[in-house]
Amino acid sequence: MTRPPRSDAARNRAAVLAAADELFATAVEPARVSMDDVATAAGVGKGTLFRAFGSRAGLIQALWARRTEPLRHAIESGPLPLGPGTEPRRRVAAILDAILVVKLDNRHLTLALEERSGGVSLYEQAQYQLVHQLLSDLLRDAGQGDESELLAHLLLAAVRADLLDHLIGGRGSSRRKLRAGIGAVVDLVLNGSGG
């Protein structure tokens, strides 16, 4: 039996989430947002912070989970084309585009998420593995056979945080052009490979 958290614990957790969200959104270089910074900004001790989130990666993943909750919900039980019921290939394309948009809307946080910090690779994160599993299944349904897992990885590689940051940060593709360009390549891969 896990008992509900004490009131001060809940309050502090919320304060940390708010402060961290602000810091990561504001900071120019998310890697330079230290745990001390977060603790100070939240008006909380460092111990509290680590007890609540376990590690830096844990904190960032909690922030990410909050930010992507609407998207997860839309995929699980939302309207087309994100929700179930859409033709697999179309759904894969829609999901990738939605992920792209979320990442663009949370550039710094996403960058922090995917940065290999604490020895935790992107590919070892539960969050990534869930999305990969979903895409793999859809691709299998679409008749991609035993290439579906690799294909899912490659498609997700197209929307990696640092690449997007580089493309948007450096003069060049605007948001619109980026979505169009990546979408075109995704469609190409989805529709050209046997099925």
Add this chain to the structure above:
Amino acid sequence: MTRPPRSDAARNRAAVLAAADELFATAVEPARVSMDDVATAAGVGKGTLFRAFGSRAGLIQALWARRTEPLRHAIESGPLPLGPGTEPRRRVAAILDAILVVKLDNRHLTLALEERSGGVSLYEQAQYQLVHQLLSDLLRDAGQGDESELLAHLLLAAVRADLLDHLIGGRGSSRRKLRAGIGAVVDLVLNGSGG
């Protein structure tokens, strides 16, 4: 006029390169190879190491440059299909496959190279930018127009070190299957998109 380096400096530089090469090849976790480790293994002081290579990133890039020298040479003036003279699309595919092979042959070093350490993103590294430039030009020649730059980034994203490490490390695709699978997707993108 820059004078030739003193003999002891040259000797130390070589010792560091050899020791670091060994360490990165052996270590299970390249991120855990510290500069102290390298200095100790090379029988050299830390100051010497940093004077010779500037930074951790500098050392890794020097190692990488040595390892990829044959490949660079083959691309610049080697035989087909890597060298100049090959039909652009075929050459892009050949170059990507060659890069893939080199990365697989130097997994740990490549991982260290692409790890964002010291705030230096993969996309800011001269080494990456040169390859990207080359691929962009080839794609433009192949009639990809203004999408060639983005396309080059996406193709290179398919052979990123941590993805390869994940695919090979975890049970799954063997080397052969990986080359075939990635090659197939690359061909699809190259041959399906106008031109």
Add this chain to the structure above:
DNA sequence: TTCGGATCCGGACCGCTGGTCCGGCTGGCA
């Protein structure tokens, strides 16, 4: 309302990292 102990707080502390600094040594030319 009081009380007692489970739970949580917080900041001093730790080990480790990449990187700097400078007193002393050494290679190489005159």
Add this chain to the structure above:
DNA sequence: TGCCAGCCGGACCAGCGGTCCGGATCCGAA
């Protein structure tokens, strides 16, 4: 042989993620 620019090397530094534990706080029981 003598001289000194250039090089050596390890003590040192600031900053990081993460731990620890004495004391404050919350909350159910009496």
